[in-house]
Amino acid sequence: MRNIKLTIEYDGRRYLGWQRLGDSEKTIQGKIEGVLEQILGEKIEIIGSGRTDSGAHARGQVANFKTASNMDLTEMQNLLNRYLPRDIIIKKIEEVHERFHARYNAEGKKYSYYIWNEVIPSAFEGYHTYYYPEQLDMDKVNAACQRLVGTYDFIGFSSLKKSKKSTVRTVKEISVEREGSILHFTFVGDGFLYNMVRIMMGTILEIAAGKLPIETIDEVFAKKIRANAGVTAPALGLFLDEVYYPENN
Template structure:
């Protein structure tokens, strides 16, 4: 039995997220498994590094699956990209050790979130960014980022109501690049793991701070209370990208 690692990119706007939902073909996992069955003749379950939400995108999602197929990686890339819809692309195929697991072996991830910050909307990026009409104060947002970096309990910055598992995560860095008030602004977050909707809630809170709707003290308050409703709104799904998954 071979273990195959995939590196994928996809435009998630037409899908209900990564995770297979019954017989629905409107998930990334479902589309991939259907193509793998056609390609190999086997019923295959593919494992992703994490479950991206409905409408979110990926430039560097990682997944793995087991197969008896003797196809070489280069052939798998060609066949899968020919069979998949154009909004899902296999960037690389690699045979890996049997024990490799896309989710359990992941050591960290990088996400980016894109905000179109202008009074005028954008026709081309409307499905891939969050339109914020009010000017954003870059200095205020950068100061708030310093409070978020490090090891914290991010329960209040997640969509989890409660969790039996640890909600402590470490954010290594948050960078904000671009020209607030006149165009695209990119938020880049790197950490050892992210809770459900954590990136979108963090960005929504930073945007609220940037527009003056909130003060950066809200971050300390959410860390102390662990209450989701005290943080900013959840930024829309279409601005979020999974850029890269890190492994040792």
């Protein structure tokens, strides 16, 4: 059996997220599996590096699947991009070691989140940015970002009710750049809990808008209570940019 690794780009507006559900036609995983089964003539199950939320996007989602087919990889990529919807693109396809696992071998991820920070909304950027017209104190933005960097139990910054697995994560970087009317936030870490980036983003915004004190972050870490953090920012501004793997993968 061959083990095939995919690097995938998609616009998540029309979909219920990555993970295949009962109605697989409305998920990214379901769409890709459906096309693979048609072109390869066998049952296919793809393994993603992790879930993305309903409405969220990706520039560098990674997945792998096993196949008995000997089809040339360039042909396979061309057929996938021909028959998949135009908002799902296979950017790269490669054969990897049989033990490669897109989820278990991942060492970290990089996300972007985009804010449209103007009084007047944008007709063009509205599908890929969160319209947030409030005036933001950039000193508070940067201070909140830095306070979230480090190794902590992030359960209070997630939508998980409880978990048998560790909820300790290391956030290596949170930075922000202004690109015209858009604030581009970058989040890099060894892993992220369910809705963690979106809740951190909502908390940063509420602190910068003067709705929450910056000490809120310390309180959430100490008490581990989700309700003490800020709102969950919408999925439409979120992009999975890259998944990191060991060099030998």
